[in-house]
Amino acid sequence: MRIIIDAQNIDYLEILKRPCELNIGLREQVSAIISKVKADGDKALKEFTSKFDRVELDTIEVDLKALNDSKKHVETELGLAIEVASKNIEQFHAAQRIQEIEVNTMPGVTCKLLYRPLNRVGLYIPGGTAPLISTALMLGVPARVAGCNELIVCTPPPINPAILYACSLINARVFCVGGAQAIAAMAFGTESIPRVDKIFGPGNSFVTEAKMQVAAMGVPIDIPAGPSELLVVADESANPTFIAADLLSQAEHGTDSQVVLISTSQTIIDNTLNELKSQLTKLPRKEIAQESLKNSAAIKVDSIKRALEISNGYAPEHLILAVNDASRHVDQVMNAGSIFLGSYTPESVGDYASGTNHTLPTSGFARNWSGVSLNSFTKTITVQEVDKKGIASIGQTVIALAEAEQLNAHANAVKVRLNQLKKNQK
Amino acid sequence: MRIIIDAQNIDYLEILKRPCELNIGLREQVSAIISKVKADGDKALKEFTSKFDRVELDTIEVDLKALNDSKKHVETELGLAIEVASKNIEQFHAAQRIQEIEVNTMPGVTCKLLYRPLNRVGLYIPGGTAPLISTALMLGVPARVAGCNELIVCTPPPINPAILYACSLINARVFCVGGAQAIAAMAFGTESIPRVDKIFGPGNSFVTEAKMQVAAMGVPIDIPAGPSELLVVADESANPTFIAADLLSQAEHGTDSQVVLISTSQTIIDNTLNELKSQLTKLPRKEIAQESLKNSAAIKVDSIKRALEISNGYAPEHLILAVNDASRHVDQVMNAGSIFLGSYTPESVGDYASGTNHTLPTSGFARNWSGVSLNSFTKTITVQEVDKKGIASIGQTVIALAEAEQLNAHANAVKVRLNQLKKNQK
Structure with missing residues (x-):
């Protein structure tokens, strides 16, 4: 982690440049996958699943029985956690329902703004070693609150029972397909997978590229994805053990994650760096975290105001304000995906269970994109009567x-x- | 105009397919323009303006004096109309401001949803023979209501004084550049034109393609554009003179416009077709309207319910409900950009002055996209405090x-x- 003493002439856009993978040929590969799925439908999906996931699919859709039985295969404590998180997410998104608006702009001229749920939405849940249960909840629960008719989940094999259980709670149809081919299938439809109205969800570089390509063809997507990040603003009242734990919770995501600490206190910076070293050794994913700490920086500033100026320029996905009376600084935050106030609000509560959505703009997109909210699952219609x-x-x-x-x-x-x-x- | 008698097995998606221009090589041409603007900045803008608009630019930005003096060159009646329209648009969009949301999801866990205006937005106003004054108002007024800091307008030379006057009302900086090069300049910035956070506005196929290409690079845009359309649902109470005038007001837009009439009354269909013939002869843009009527259809149905079923499948940009007690049918409309209720609500009031936004999803995008609203100029930030x-x-x-x-x-x-x-x- 680099240590920087703030000065007005520092180009933070350059210093805090997000690490990014260059994948030569990705665009062409993804474009070829999309074309093949458009042309050959299910046949193409089965071929790609055989090639990339080394699984031969008979049927692409997971049958209802497997969904209904999924709860049995989930440990009680995890099942309970899924239910608590669901409930909180539901509560926060239900509060986002807004009244229809009606205005008389002139005598005899009435204008209204109405809301309608999207009919059918596509939710992508990445595969890999760990089941991203929280992604299913963060996308599926708001879709249900919005009143979407049909939820289509695509996720690559093998599908973890906890994912199936989360999908059963959101009453989704689940299809065992991953990668760019899943995005293409949801965007254009195949014999098995119906065409959706909007595509949500994270994924690897293939999935992300496929989402951008179908978006350029007019299929709405949630947000463009990039490497994810955390910025912590800390004053002398902050707890270095907590800050270090928060920085590591972001750093363990992937080697292209980035974490930034900005503090008015050199002591807090020094103690946090020491804590980082000692906590790092105990982490199962320490190699990843260590690597992403190399992309990271600690910045010593003179004031919280200056810290927030730098933060607004950086536009972090996650912003922790570990400062005294944190809420009074919120008005100065212009660009951030989600803000975590005070010492007892780790980023991980928002990732899983506070109720806010964890699908947030990364990579500086917090400058001009919103995270997923109830609104992401609705569209508006205006009405006028003269x-x-x-x-x-x-x-x-x-x-x-x-x-x-x-x-x-x-x-x-x-x-x-x-x-x-x-x-x-x- | 084709006349169709409804039957359950009719494939309306096929019959009412939107006309679309195929422009071979467009993608490559636009991609080359974007790359050149990214590389050469203002120099590229001047070269393209010389090549496409046959104008040699000294400075790209319109000076403040020209903006301030613009009112003098606008006729009084038009000036007044611009002010009335502005006021109505402002009123309807100001009513869309929503309260921040705060919820306790669990004891000691508080979640909030906050709104922030986009900092700098780019508004594209197409050139051509007629000045699209209304576009400047429909994009600029809501941006001001939302609280955006800076409005950047790009429009090709020569710029009509009425456009300058509208831009002075919305307090925009105006740049004399059009086409794909203008979109590239706003997306990535040049020496003269600052990079914007989101790009709005209609345009020709080059502009539209450029918007989709920059969107695929992560720059947000308002909505994908396509040929525009009107669908009228009429019962026996409707006035064929009014319907014909409405259909023609859409048909005059361009040869790729499409209009659809669905009626429960054969008499209304017949009389409207007669009216179309007689009104058409008097129109300055009759060649265009005549051409787009060829893409159009009148459909005889048995019920308003069935008419709305077909309309929801078509997802029109504009939907006129010229039926008795029109407002009671609104709940059944799932897919439409904007709805016009009753016989005295022509589409053109929404295009110009009722207060609703005329930037609407065309080409079937009303299925899954929203028109421009106050929300289009804001982003959300979530907050949690534990x-x-x-x-x-x-x-x-x-x-x-x-x-x-x-x-x-x-x-x-x-x-x-x-x-x-x-x-x-x-």
Whole structure:
């Protein structure tokens, strides 16, 4: 971890550049996979699953019995944790439901904003050694709260029973396909997998590239993904043991993770670095964490204000404010995915169970993207109703603008109505 | 216009397929323009403007004096119309501001959802014979209501004074650049044009392709664009003169526009077709309208319910419900950009002045995209605060899930805090 003493001329965008993998040929490979799935449907899915996952699939969809039986294969304590997390996520997202809006902009002119759930959404759950149960909950629970009709989960074989149990709680149809081929299948549909309205979920570089490619074809996605990160702002009141544990919880994600500590106290920085060393030795994933600490930095600043200035420029996915009276600084945070206030709010509570969504903008995208919220599963429709009085008051405005834009049929649609009103008056 | 008698086995997706231009080589051309703007900045912008617009630019930014003086060059009636439209748009979008949300998901666990305006947004206003004043208002006014710091407008030369006047009302910086090069400049920044956080606005096939390409690189855009359309549902109470005028107001947009009439009354269909013929002859843009009517259809159905079923499948950008007691059918509309209720609500009021946004999902995207709203100019940040009581109640849930996901440092970030609490108790 590099140690930096803040100065006004430091180019933090350069110093805190996110590590990024260059994968030559990825674009072409993914594009070829998408084309093949579009052309050959299920047949292509089976071929890719055989090639990449070394599994021969008979049927692509997981049968209902396996979903219903899944609870039996999940340890009681884990089952309970899944239920508590679900409940919290449900509560926070249910509170995000908003009233429809209705405004009279002029006499006789009423405008409304309505919300509709997306009909069918696609949720990607990555495979790998550990089952990402929390991803299923973070995407599936809000989709259910929003009122989506159908949830389609794609996840590569072998599927862990805990994933199946989470999928049974969100009442999803589960398909045993992973990678770019799963994204293509959900975007365009195959014989087994229905086409979805929007695609959510994290994944490796193939999945991410596939999401960006289908997005460029008009299929909405949650957010672009990149390496994930944590920035901790700490004052002299912070606890170095806690900070070190938080930094490591981000660093263990992958070698391309990045963590940043900004503190007004050199003592806190020094003690945190010592704590990092000692906690690191005990971690099962210490090689990964060690590697990502190399991309990381500790910055000594003069004020919390300056710390937040640097943080806003960096736009962290996760921002811990381990400072006195942390909540009074929130107004100054302009760019961040999620904020964790005070010493007893580790990032991991948000990753799993506080109720906020853990699907957040990484890689600086917090500058201009939002994390997943209830809104991500809905769309809006506007409505307007103009009565005779209304058309009389708004008519000339529409005619003047339409004629200036040389769209005379637009003006005419108003004129035929104003003419009718004149006739009625006679 | 084709006339179709509804039957259950009709494949409307096929029959009402949107016309689409195939532009071979577009992708490569646009990609080359984007690369050149990224590499050469302003120099590339000047070269492309010389090549495509046949204008030699000295400076790319329109000077403040020209903006301030613009009102003088706008006719009084048009100036007034611009102000009325602005006011209505402002009122409807201001009503969309939502309260921040705060929920206690467990004792000692508080979650919040906050909103922040995007800092700098890019608004593209197409050139051409007619000045698209309304586009400047529909994008600029909500951006101001949302609290965006800086509005960047790009529009090709020559710039009409009415556009400049609209830009002065929204207090935008205006740059005299159009096409794919303008989109690239706003996405990545040049010496003159600052990089923006999100790009909005309609345009030709080059602009649209450029927006999709920069979106695939992580720059957010408003919505993918396609040919635009209107669907009218009419019962026997509708006025064929009004319907014909509405259909033509959409048909005049471009030869790739599409209009659809669905009615429970054969008489209404027949009379509308007659009206279309007679109104068409009087239109300045009749060649365009005539051409787009060829892509269009009138469908006779047995019920309004069936009409809305077909409409939901089609997902029109604009939906006019010219039926008795129109508002009672709104709940059945699942897919539409904007709905126009009753006989005195022509589509053109929404295009210009009712207050709703005219930037809507076309081409069937109303199935899974929203039109522009206040929300389009904001992003969300979540916050969580857990106190000592909170970590005690949520801790085991986080530990169980983190350990199941084999992320032990995540579990450890909770454990160090629970250990501290135990120490404190001793």
